[in-house]
Amino acid sequence: MNELFETKDRVFLQWMKDQWGICFKQVRHEFDIQGSPERSLSRAVIETVQGELFLLEKFPREKFIARERVSRVIDHLNCQGLDQALGGQPTQKGEFLPFFKGDCFQISSFLDSTGLARPGWLASAETGKNMALFLIQMAAASRDLSGKITFSSFSIKSYILKLFADMRVHEPKMYDLYSPFLEFLGQNFMDAHDRLPQIFCHGDFHPLNVLWDQNRIRAVIDWEFTGLKPDCYDAANLLGCAGIENPEGLAMPMVTTFLAKIRSAGIISPIGWQYFPEYILALRFAWLSEWLRKKDGEMLELEAAFMGVLIRHMEELRSIWEIGVPPKKGQPNA
Numbered sequence: 001m002n003e004l005f006e007t008k009d010r011v012f013l014q015w016m017k018d019q020w021g022i023c024f025k026q027v028r029h030e031f032d033i034q035g036s037p038e039r040s041l042s043r044a045v046i047e048t049v050q051g052e053l054f055l056l057e058k059f060p061r062e063k064f065i066a067r068e069r070v071s072r073v074i075d076h077l078n079c080q081g082l083d084q085a086l087g088g089q090p091t092q093k094g095e096f097l098p099f100f101k102g103d104c105f106q107i108s109s110f111l112d113s114t115g116l117a118r119p120g121w122l123a124s125a126e127t128g129k130n131m132a133l134f135l136i137q138m139a140a141a142s143r144d145l146s147g148k149i150t151f152s153s154f155s156i157k158s159y160i161l162k163l164f165a166d167m168r169v170h171e172p173k174m175y176d177l178y179s180p181f182l183e184f185l186g187q188n189f190m191d192a193h194d195r196l197p198q199i200f201c202h203g204d205f206h207p208l209n210v211l212w213d214q215n216r217i218r219a220v221i222d223w224e225f226t227g228l229k230p231d232c233y234d235a236a237n238l239l240g241c242a243g244i245e246n247p248e249g250l251a252m253p254m255v256t257t258f259l260a261k262i263r264s265a266g267i268i269s270p271i272g273w274q275y276f277p278e279y280i281l282a283l284r285f286a287w288l289s290e291w292l293r294k295k296d297g298e299m300l301e302l303e304a305a306f307m308g309v310l311i312r313h314m315e316e317l318r319s320i321w322e323i324g325v326p327p328k329k330g331q332p333n334a
Contacts, residue, residue, distance in 0.1 A: 004044040004058060012100060016056075019091040019098050020107055023049040034113055034211060035222045041103065045110050053110040054089075064097055064104050070223045071096035071106070072149055080141035084134060086111065086211070086219035111218050113211040121207060122242060122249035125257040127215040132261030134217055135205070135234055139267045142200035151200070151227040156282045157193040160185070163289055171292060174300065178288065181281065181307045188326055189278040196230035196279075197269045203227060205234040206241040232272040235262055236279040240287070243280070244306045247313075251320050259321055274326040277317055281310045 004027070006012040013024045028045045033055065037043065043057040059067055074087030075096075088096045088106040097104040121127050164182060167175040202209075203225030211218040238258070242249045249255060262268060268276070284307055291299040310317075318325060 004042040025049045055108050055110045057106045059104050077141045082141040084219050086221050111211045116207045122252045122254045124215050125253040128254040128258035130217050132258045136265040145200050153228045160285045198228045199231045201229040201233045231268045232276050232279050236283050240280045247309045277314050
């Protein structure tokens with residue numbers, strides 16, 4: 001990650017004061033910044049003369065529309081009481097991403113995190129409860145969001161089919177390695193996919209995108225993939241991250257408590273539950289694409305091994321999670 005050189009530019013610092021009314025004092029290099037560094041050109045924790053800490057991020061012009069939409073989404077969620085959704089602060093003119101010399105900048109409150117207790121988090125029922133409560137509160141706060149902000153829907157089915165078409169040409173060995181998992185999804189899941197109800201989702205919900213105070217959530221970050229997705233999306237992404245870290249974690253208190261809370265809240269539909277284990281498997285292909293992009297051989301092998309675990313133990317997981325078996329191809333849903 002490149003250093004944010006603008007903090008050494010007096011013209012920029014005056015511009016920043018004009019925009020947000022903050023007086024820069026110094027960059028604080030000692031803090032670890034959570035979230036993916038690839039999502040911005042540069043970023044830094046800054047301290048004001050009043051002693052406040054902010055995260056200052058720089059984005060290229062071409063990311064303005066997407067980042068602006070995310071900022072409006074989080075602002076709406078905050079207004080509906082979801083304070084744990086952490087987004088950018090508006091300028092004194094109400095802008096979230098003002099421009100300086102061709103690039104846009106965002107400022108948000110910097111909240112330090114105690115970090116994720118690994119691998120102990122999988123044994124923490126409290127962590128599972130708090131992650132479930134966040135999704136439940138987000139579902140309530142986002143009820144009227146689609147009427148205010150336009151979203152394009154997401155299809156993991158289409159994503160997987162395109163990924164395999166690209167792999168056939170550019171990664172034939174990976175295509176052969178992962179084809180059995182695609183065949184498994186083709187037995188029932190692909191036909192059912194388009195019937196899954198869609199709701200507003202965070203889009204990248206996992207514990208490394210949470211700022212923690214021990215096992216309590218201070219804030220949830222990295223909303224770049226937010227939008228309309230199947231109602232089981234966020235829960236499936238979380239469980240996929242738990243399982244690839246430790247497959248035994250799929251039966252541990254974090255997961256079982258999380259699922260019990262989500263089930264009692266009713267935010268996932270009956271058909272979403274029916275195909276929930278398959279959706280966890282399907283969503284791993286989005287992570288596979290990331291490992292291919294980074295040419296991460298170790299993660300490519302680990303991902304294939306985890307997908308194999310999911311398939312071999314899927315019926316056992318259904319029993320542990322108290323999820324029914326979906327109908328076979330050609331049979332109507334219950």
